[in-house]
Amino acid sequence: MSKQTKIDLTFEQAMTRLEAIVAQLDGGSLSLDDSLALFSEGAELVHICNRSLEEAKLRMDELFPEAVRVD
């Protein structure tokens, strides 16, 4: 997974992937290289999740019913 796509992950997607990684590591039977690669991907996801929670700013939009076609 490239860095660019990582940044595009939603919080929920990142969390889902993170949980999958932990489960995979827990299952064992991985090569050491794969384990370490998963670990560093997981660490990156932790960073992404933390950052998105810490840096998020609530956005407010306004929708005017007149602007939307309603039957």
Added chain:
Amino acid sequence: MLTITVSQLNRYVKAVLEEDPRLRDVYIKGEIAGLVRHRTSGHCYFKLADEGGSVKVVMFSRHAGLLEFEPTEGMAVLARASVGVYERDGAYQLYVTEMMPDGAGALAVALAQRKERLTAQGVFDPTKKKPLPAFPHKIGVVTSKSGAALQDIRTVVERRWPLCTLVLCSAQVQGKDAPASLKKALKALDSVDCDVILLARGGGSAEELWSFNDEELVLAVHRCQTPVISAVGHETDYTLCDYAADARAPTPSAAAELAVPDRQEQLRRIRGLEENLRQMANNQLATRRQILERMASHPALKSPGAMVDRCKEKVDIYHKALYNSKRLLIRRLENRLTAGAGLLDSLSPLRVLDRGYCLALRKDAPVTRAKILKVGDKLELRFSDGSAMAAVTKAAGEENP
């Protein structure tokens, strides 16, 4: 004396009554009597009566269809009507356009009836409730732009889950136009990609909250494709929208809490996962390290000299075994040779000569039959200790030559 026809009279009276502005828009209290709803047209015919008298009433279907309650026989009502004359019968009657139950609890009656009707339509079916999204990205908010409800929602969402976007579609939250306005805003938000919609209004009197009992609005909530959380008034206030929504919250703030996850809780969850991640990675490393240590402590790696010695020992053992087996083989061959030599020796003609026999040779070939000899043949007689020459003087086949 002026003579006029019945029709002329009725038309005149009708004109007089209809000209009177006081009779064009009147509110009349009375009890419903002799109610008939025309099966096909939907028009309602009945009388409004009190102790002193009664008056005929027509309510056309376009008005009767808008009634928020089911009129029943004997019900006290307040009707808005114009006064007119039905020329064919020469009878004056009321043309009712609006009507509501009159007296104490009238609204409650109307509400109860409406609720019963909507329940029958499955509008409040608890099994039809849509689940709320765990992590909403876009939250629609239908409320007054200036109300406290909006601020409350905003504050809670900002604190708990600022990862989302609030999309406000403002609406009137009280008054005659509120239901239509709320319905329009709800539909507008349903048509954009909101994950959940909050239908909210701060506290108010029952009358102020009455818009949220509007049948059309309740149906709109029910038909909304997006999950709806209803939060109208305070904890003790219940409106039909609350029952039709996928979730009901006691206040707008509570609705916001229901709509979004809690940031602190999610941060804790991440910390837990991070801890697991480290633990798992450490376990993986520890397992490998154990394997490595086990291998490193193997004698082959720990003291290679001992291994070489052991190998040498083995080589020695094999060497000895080989050597022994070689000797054994040689001895066996020697034994066979000795036995063979003995046998050979016993069979040697020289050994026979030793016992006193002699060997006759003719031209170096042994003579083994008497009849091959002729007289005069020279024979060599070999003895054990030497040879002598002899001649045949008489042959076996020549008795008398």
